[in-house]
C-alpha cells in the first residue's frame with residue numbers, strides 16, 4: 001500500500017502526495033466576497049508541498065451566504081480574483097479546487113436580507129418551492145462554469161455540516177412529502193441533480209463531494225444510508241469523496257478527544273466505492289496520517305486546524321516520513 005507522501009492519480013491529474021488542506025473559511029475574503037492578496041497568501045504558503053488544497057466554501061447564490069467575508073462565486077465579477085488564486089496555486093505546483101456551497105435554511109435574514117429557505121419550514125426558515133430547487137441546482141452549475149473560466153481544476157460540492165445539500169439528504173432537516181423528501185431515494189434527488197449539472201460543466205475536471213456521512217443524532221443520517229449515497233455519487237461522476245459529518249463545521253463536541261474522528265465513516269465508504277476517499281477529523285501527526293493511508297483505511301488525509309496553525313505542515317510531514325522510510 002502507498003503511504004501519505006506517495007502521489008495519487010485521479011483522472012488526468014497527479015496529486016504529488018495524499019495530504020489535503022480541507023476547506024476552511026479563512027475570513028480573508030473582502031466584505032464583497034472577492035479574493036484578496038491575504039487570502040491568496042494563505043493558500044500559497046501552505047501549498048508548495050501539498051497534494052490537494054481545497055479552497056474554502058464559496059457561496060453560489062446571495063441567498064446561500066452564511067456570513068461576512070465569505071468568498072463569493074455567485075456572479076461573474078468573482079472570476080478575476082479566482083483566476084489570480086488558481087494561477088498562484090499552479091505556480092507552486094498545486095491543483096486548484098474550490099468548495100462551492102449554499103447555506104439554505106441555516107443562514108439568517110441579517111446576512112442575506114431575506115427569509116432563509118431550506119427543504120422544510122423551521123423557525124425563521126421557509127420551505128423551498130420545487131421550482132426554486134431547480135433554480136439553485138442551476139446556480140451551482142453556473143458557479144462551476146465560473147471556476148472553470150478562472151482556470152480551476154475542479155470543484156468540491158459542500159454536502160456536509162448542515163449546508164443545503166446536506167439538509168436535503170438529512171432526515172433531521174428534510175420532512176418534505178414531494179419527490180425531494182421522504183424516502184432515501186427522494187432525499188438524494190436534489191444533491192444528485194446538482195452533481196449531474198455540475199459534472200457536465202466540469203468537462204473532465206475534478207468533481208469532489210463533501211459528504212455529511214453521519215449526523216451524530218439518533219434520527220439523523222447514519223453510515224448505512226451514506227454508503228448507498230456514496231455509491232450513487234460515484235455512479236454520477238464524483239471523482240473523490242471527502243467524508244465528514246456532524247452539523248457544525250470543525251469539531252463535534254462528542255468527538256473532541258478522538259483522533260481521526262470521521263475516519264471510521266470514510267473507511268466504511270472506501271470499502272464500498274472505487275474512487276479515492278478523504279478522511280478527516282482531529283488529525284495532527286504525520287505518522288498517524290501515513291498509517292491511515294498505508295493501512296488502506298483512506299486514500300487521502302485532510303489536516304485542517306493543525307495546518308492552519310503551521311503553514312509548513314505538509315513540508316514537515318514530507319521530511320519526517322522520508323526520514324522514517326528511506327528509499
Ligand SMILES: Cc1cc2nc3c(=O)[nH]c(=O)nc-3n(C[C@H](O)[C@H](O)[C@H](O)COP(=O)(O)O)c2cc1C
Nearest residue numbers: 022023024025056057249250281282283303304305
Ligand atoms: C475555521 C474553520 C473554518 C472551516 N470552514 C469550512 C468550510 O468552509 N467548508 C467545510 O466543508 N468545512 C469547513 N471547516 C471544517 C474543516 O474543513 C475540517 O473538516 C474540520 O476542521 C476538521 O478537521 P481538523 O480536525 O483537521 O481541523 C472549517 C473548520 C474550521 C476550523
